[in-house]
Amino acid sequence: MIEARNIDKTFGEHHVLKNVSCNFDKGKTNLIIGQSGSGKTVLMKCLVGLFEVDQGTVMYNNRNFTRMNFEQRKTLRREIGMLFQGGALFDSMNVEQNVMFPLNMFTNQLLEEKRERVNFVLNRVNLENVNRLMPSELSGGMRKRVAIARAIAMNPQYLFCDEPNSGLDPQTSGVIDHLIQEITLEYNITTIVNTHDMNSVLSIGDSVAFIYKGELWWQGDKETILDTENPELNEFVFGTELTSRLKK
Amino acid sequence: MLKVFTSIGNYVMLMRRVFTHPQKRGIFWDQMLTEVNNLGLESLGIVAFISMFMGAVVAIQTAYNIDSPLIPMSMVGFTVRQSVILEFSPTVISLILAGKVGSRIASEIGTMRVTEQIDALEIMGVNSANYLIFPKIIASMLINPVLIVFSMWLGILGGWGAMTATGLVSTNDYVQGLRIDFEGYTIFYALTKTVFFAFIIASVSGFYGYITRGGALEVGQASTKAVVFSSVIIILFNLVLTQLLLT
Numbered sequence: 001m002i003e004a005r006n007i008d009k010t011f012g013e014h015h016v017l018k019n020v021s022c023n024f025d026k027g028k029t030n031l032i033i034g035q036s037g038s039g040k041t042v043l044m045k046c047l048v049g050l051f052e053v054d055q056g057t058v059m060y061n062n063r064n065f066t067r068m069n070f071e072q073r074k075t076l077r078r079e080i081g082m083l084f085q086g087g088a089l090f091d092s093m094n095v096e097q098n099v100m101f102p103l104n105m106f107t108n109q110l111l112e113e114k115r116e117r118v119n120f121v122l123n124r125v126n127l128e129n130v131n132r133l134m135p136s137e138l139s140g141g142m143r144k145r146v147a148i149a150r151a152i153a154m155n156p157q158y159l160f161c162d163e164p165n166s167g168l169d170p171q172t173s174g175v176i177d178h179l180i181q182e183i184t185l186e187y188n189i190t191t192i193v194n195t196h197d198m199n200s201v202l203s204i205g206d207s208v209a210f211i212y213k214g215e216l217w218w219q220g221d222k223e224t225i226l227d228t229e230n231p232e233l234n235e236f237v238f239g240t241e242l243t244s245r246l247k248k
Numbered sequence: 249m250l251k252v253f254t255s256i257g258n259y260v261m262l263m264r265r266v267f268t269h270p271q272k273r274g275i276f277w278d279q280m281l282t283e284v285n286n287l288g289l290e291s292l293g294i295v296a297f298i299s300m301f302m303g304a305v306v307a308i309q310t311a312y313n314i315d316s317p318l319i320p321m322s323m324v325g326f327t328v329r330q331s332v333i334l335e336f337s338p339t340v341i342s343l344i345l346a347g348k349v350g351s352r353i354a355s356e357i358g359t360m361r362v363t364e365q366i367d368a369l370e371i372m373g374v375n376s377a378n379y380l381i382f383p384k385i386i387a388s389m390l391i392n393p394v395l396i397v398f399s400m401w402l403g404i405l406g407g408w409g410a411m412t413a414t415g416l417v418s419t420n421d422y423v424q425g426l427r428i429d430f431e432g433y434t435i436f437y438a439l440t441k442t443v444f445f446a447f448i449i450a451s452v453s454g455f456y457g458y459i460t461r462g463g464a465l466e467v468g469q470a471s472t473k474a475v476v477f478s479s480v481i482i483i484l485f486n487l488v489l490t491q492l493l494l495t
Contacts, residue, residue: 048371049370050367050370050371073373074373074374074375075373076373077370077371077372077373078372078373080371080373081371082367082368082371084364084367084368085364086363086364088363088364088365088367088368089365090360090365090368091359091360091363091365101372102372104272104275105271105272105275105372105373105374106271106372106373154372160371
């Protein structure tokens, strides 16, 4: 479980996160939703320590992440897997080398064992015969799946996904969403997903936190989100032509 | 002025993270050998081309300026040797490498920064500064002296080639000039400078790449800054090291 308590973050005079507190449960797909610029990516980067919080604490299973030094954070981060918006695959490495990278860095496994693990996780994300391809030779959806494979290669306890569906067609988005949910349940990990895709919310949103102008505006799940009276959330949920027509 | 001190402070702090034990020695050695190839061996062509022609030009200019019968033509070989070993190879070639290698390092690391590859390393628990910059610094400090010795040799050869082709100075005179008052210490001086300059090129360029924020435009700016500041620092340190080592 990850707890964010009273998180505050400013960039210059821009107050991006204002006293945000929320819990992200183990074995669930926890979604952070909000409009572009609402502060959800900043919140995620504060949770993993890529941004330092101005105030507040981040707890990983009662371990105070904000108070950890560089070495302690390095150790904890081996329990974290993260899927970045663009995949963030290493350009100079092929698919196999990308997925094998954390195994090379942190394990003493034999090459055959590492290959076996790489093939297992690539299979898990439904990718076959791509080991020798370079990231530039992959489609957007394949890059995301390789990034997921790399993120789960070390059996993480926590999985962070920053807008996993950005730039993908609705069908591929659905595949990625279900993959994330399956992995969460299969490995019983704490998964946090940043998204503004309502399809994702309605299909995998075990827990949903709505961030509005840097504040936690609403918390619930995929079952309750459509019935809320919150006007800002309603505007977000029914903001597209499709959802507004369905509502009518 | 405050910006300069802030940058120096940030540079020192980054170097503290760079100079730590690599996570895995095997991976470090692999990367270092790759960088020896990328930063050193791939620069052989440009170093060879410039060195040959500069040696030839120095020889022709010296021969052209010797119009007194009291000055022996062997002075051409002597002048080429001294200028190539003392200044041209270690400093000018280092400045050229600052352009070629520095921009490569800054743009490579800068692109990794803006495409979140460095964030991905950090999230995995890898010390990204050490992983990305340390092998480049060590590789540069090892391979640049080799390049500079190669440059010295080609510079002197270029001078001889020009003299032979134009017939201005005989081979005997040229070789005699090369041997006049030769001191091995000049080679030590040149290589000491080279190692310092190699450190400056790799670390300053790595720093500007690492602190890049934004997109393609900022990567370009980081690359330019890396070349400009590496060159300026090389020029400043050239004066300091010359004063320290030659007086």
